[in-house]
Amino acid sequence: MTATRYDRRMYAVMNDRRAAAVYATVPRRRLLVGAHFALTVTGVGAWIATVFAPGYAPVVVVAVVLLPWILLTGMLNGSTRGLLELRGRMLDERQLIERDRVRALAHRITLWLLVATALGTGAYGALTDASLRAAVTPLLVGVLAAHWMMPLWVAGLRVQDDLVDDADAS
Template sequence: MTARETPEPSAPTAYDRRMYALMNRDGAGPFHATAARRKLVVGAHVALTVLMIGSWGAAQAMDRTWPLLVMIGLLLPWCLATGVLNGATHGLLELRGRMLDERQRAERDLVRARAHGITLRVLLGGALVFVVLHALGDRDVTVSLSYALVVAVIVHWLTPLWLAGLRVRDEPADD
């Protein structure tokens, strides 16, 4: 095989078929049937994520365990919202490329590229905050830096899902 030839895509595995079936179930259909509902689910997912990050930060700052219990309590609704978003996108970001058609692969690439730009802006904003804090003489920026890095990783991880959830088109109506 030469460098210009591309290998044949491998056949779907049992895992691929199970994930495809899971991501294309209609169980959560009423939750993401319209654009307004998908926006609501994305907003709820963002809010739950912010609350969980805030709970973890509060636990670190106050040296208490009750914020961690709040975070654990938010985990189930967060997982449900994640499942609804994955169902709305039909597993766009979760399925392997061999299970997606060309249109879906192009959409996934577009979502990832836009999410990358948003993540870049978040990181630049965080860097600016730390430059300002350092200039103002705040000597203990290491705690803030570790918290900001965790937030940046979470934003990097979840932004594609949020964007994909917002970009999904309504299913065509049955005749």
């Protein structure tokens, strides 16, 4: 199948190297993933608080966190050159294999997160003799967010540094 105008535009956006210095090295990408993780936890926690807690402070936190979260998401997508965002027809064979590996690893991590959440929730209910109704919904939202973001975090941590030509290094 041939690439559409949308495919070509997304490929150009995902492969724009103007911000490459921000994610050029492994430590920088780890920092980006860590910051994205922290913003995701903060944003999801605040969103859960908007549903289950009174007041408007959580709404403000969600609003404040949203823009930097979007920017970091774009930087992580750029660092992987659109590995998870581009359609398969825009990726080469090596990228398709890497995308499958990233998704498989993210799936395994999320599986164990779900197991830990289920065990933790069950233990909490057994030890405290408390109703789990109030705890289950926020936990499910948190695990859903982790499931959604895990492939991006895994891809951001697995991406290799760009090769530097000897001519460029001189």
